[in-house]
Amino acid sequence: MFIGSWIIIKVDDTQWVYEWRLQAEIAMREDGKPGMSDEEVADFVSRYMPAYKAYLPVLYSDGPRGSKPEHTLVVEVDENRNPLG
Numbered sequence: 363m364f365i366g367s368w369i370i371i372k373v374d375d376t377q378w379v380y381e382w383r384l385q386a387e388i389a390m391r392e393d394g395k396p397g398m399s400d401e402e403v404a405d406f407v408s409r410y411m412p413a414y415k416a417y418l419p420v421l422y423s424d425g426p427r428g429s430k431p432e433h434t435l436v437v438e439v440d441e442n443r444n445p446l447g
Contacts, residue, residue, distance in 0.1 A: 365429075368434045372438040379414065380404065380408075381441070383406070384403045387399075387400075
């Protein structure tokens with residue numbers, strides 16, 4: 363195995379991924395850097411949502427395939443990216 367340990371960031375709502383990407387792009391635009399428009403962010407993030415919805419439940423419950431539970435840390439975060447628990 364190439365990866366000996368895993369850290370999984372667990373979210374309660376995958377919609378937060380969209381909001382976080384949008385926040386990052388807005389901050390980039392405000393800093394004068396090129397950033398995606400709100401519509402481009404929605405399009406970009408929507409391409410990943412089917413994978414999130416398909417794989418996250420198993421990732422959260424079992425961890426990555428072939429990983430050892432004692433070498434997997436799951437950190438749940440809230441909508442503001444604060445760790446819970």
